[in-house]
Amino acid sequence: QVQLVESGGGLVQPGGSLRLSCAASGNFFSINTMGWYHQAPGKERDLVAAITRAGSTNYADSVKGRFTISRDHAKNTVYLQMNNLKPEDTAVYYCNAGEVTYNSGGRWLTGDYWGQGTQVTVST
Numbered sequence: 599q600v601q602l603v604e605s606g607g608g609l610v611q612p613g614g615s616l617r618l619s620c621a622a623s624g625n626f627f628s629i630n631t632m633g634w635y636h637q638a639p640g641k642e643r644d645l646v647a648a649i650t651r652a653g654s655t656n657y658a659d660s661v662k663g664r665f666t667i668s669r670d671h672a673k674n675t676v677y678l679q680m681n682n683l684k685p686e687d688t689a690v691y692y693c694n695a696g697e698v699t700y701n702s703g704g705r706w707l708t709g710d711y712w713g714q715g716t717q718v719t720v721s722t
Contacts (some may be wrong), residue, residue, distance in 0.1 A: 599700040600624040600711040602693045607716030614720070615681045620693030620713055622674040627706075630697035632669055632676035636689035636718070643692065647678060660686075683720045690715040 606618040622629060633648030633656075647657045647667040655667055666679045676693065693713035700707055 599626050600695055600698050602695055602711055602713035604693050604713040604716040607691060607718045609719045610683055611722055612684060612720055614683050616683065616718060618678040618691055618716060620676045622695050626698050626700040628699045629695045633694045634678045635692045635694055638689040649676065685720045687718060688720050689718060691718050
C-alpha cells in the first residue's frame with residue numbers, strides 16, 4: 599500500500615552535513631508518524647527522530663541539537679537535516695511510516711512500512 603523511497607545518504611567528513619529525504623507513495627489515506635531509524639553493523643535499529651502528522655517531534659538524545667526532522671504533507675515527504683556529523687553517526691538510515699491508514703476491500707486498516715535504507719558514512 600505504501601512505498602518509501604529514501605535519498606541523500608553518502609560519505610561526509612566529521613563536522614559536515616547531509617540531508618536525507620523520504621517520499622511516500624501508494625494507495626493510502628493518511629500517515630500519522632514518519633521517522634528515521636539507524637542501524638550500525640552488529641547493533642539494533644534505533645530511533646533517530648520522528649514527527650507526527652500534528653507536527654510533534656521526538657529525537658534520540660545523541661542527535662538533539664544537531665539533527666532536525668521536518669515534513670511536507672503535500673508531498674508526503676519527510677526530511678532529516680543532519681549537521682555536525684560525527685563518526686558514531688555512521689549507519690544505515692531507514693525511513694519509517696507509522697500508522698498508515700488505507701482501505702482494503704472496503705475495510706479501513708492501518709500498517710507500518712519501511713524504506714530500503716540509505717548508507718551514511720562519517721569519516722576522514
